[in-house]
Amino acid sequence: MPREVEVSVNERAFIQQALQENVRLDGRAFDAFRPLELTFGDEYGVADVQLGKTRVIARISVDVTAPLPERKFDGIFQIVAEFSPMASPAFEVGRPTDAEVILSRILEKAIRRSNALDTESLCIIAGLKCFALRADVHIIDHDGGLIDASCIAVMAALQHFRRPDVVVEGEKATILSVREREPIPLSILHQPLCVTFSCYEDGERILIDANLAEEQVRQEEVIVTMNRHGEVCQVAKYGGATVEPLALLNCINMASQKVKEISKFIQTKLEEDAKKRDAGGLMAELSAENER
């Protein structure tokens, strides 16, 4: 099993000392994200997120299957996150590392279990047919902050995605192709986004969005998932150094601010993209959505 290259003793000491002097190696403030870049693909449901040197691509695809027997009225939604050796030599296919399990578990809890996507709207005929949505997360480049970047990518891709329209007549469902009917956006109930905090010196110094080197030096991480309405969807702090409860509350407050900023960023990017697609100004007429 290949292992991640550990930071050298010198580098470790250097980062720690710099932090004691309130300096981060890349000159950011403690509560600053790296420059965030978000682009959408030509197809619906492809989002490419760049967070500093970290790069993650999420892709949504849809299929029609039978729903699970115990959940007849729900569609199926799954998130598949796999580390590929492309991102870092430490990743190996078919052998999930701890980090990989944690990533997919956090995404699962943050997005699926918090009901960000209304799975009932994916149902076509109860008990017989439903849409099966799949979000594939590809990690292209790894420089820390994978959880934050993947969560942004999945949420942006979900909001960007359009599913084909269906016409149901009795037991017969016809999927209308993109040419026949304008595809419809998914019904998204809220947008959870993750913010990872890294703690140093027993919780004395807390950084947002650590890069890989900072991640390797940190004592522990606190992953907070929130939406812009001020709801905490998930918090995970798996052991590590102990922290004052007040510092944790501070983290949650900070996360709520950051999440609002990122949500706004995603929204503007989505609007830009929509404008680009809406070349002839026909979108409003084509749309099958009802004005509510």
Place this chain on the structure above:
Amino acid sequence: MPLDTSIYPLALLRLDGRRWNELRRIHAQVSVQAAADGSSYLEMGNTRVICVVLGPAEGKDKGQRGAREGEAKVGVEIAVAGFSGMERRRRVGNKRTSEMQHCLSTAFSSLLFTHLYPHSTISISIHILSQDGSLLAACLNAATLALIDAGIPMSDYLTACTVASSASSSSSDTATSDPLLDLNGLEEQELPFLTIGAVGEKVSVLMLETRVRMERVEGMLAVGVEGCKRVRAILDGVVRTYEKKFG
């Protein structure tokens, strides 16, 4: 049939008749298994776990996989018995147990004085015999006891409990929201809750898996830290009576 928590605001009594800040009965034993270096059996209400600690011993695999230079590796294995839940299951939540394993391993590798045992492995194996809420908390508590029984030095007890917020996450009136301590399985399914593991006054483990208003978290944390203190007193009592009997 009082099977949902919506009646709580009326009587201020929970499904099993407890008040908001009451723990369930905690029964614990140490040294339950003679062959192991340390072992414990813990019941928190109807949640039952057995924990066995082996080591510190020479690591099985070469080259100290996953452990840092000069420190012992803490390996954790959690086995969920098929009969532990309401329905019999062959394989229970693969990812969930591996997340719990990761949580226990990171929590204890910073709590234990692992630098005293370089090139060795401390392996904790936990068997979940019965599940009725607060599973992660029970695992953490049982592991703490077993590690104490094994005589591995650590800075303090790591004790854990769960706290819920009794109003549903959608209503925003804070007046009716009450934190509830130590949930059973039914409450856990209905209410937003967090699991907190504390060392003294400080938080080591914090897991929140359901949606909740951010204003609620403060109250939940405060009750949680207080609850952990009470669990600590109980576990400390268990260790001390054992010590008197056999020490």
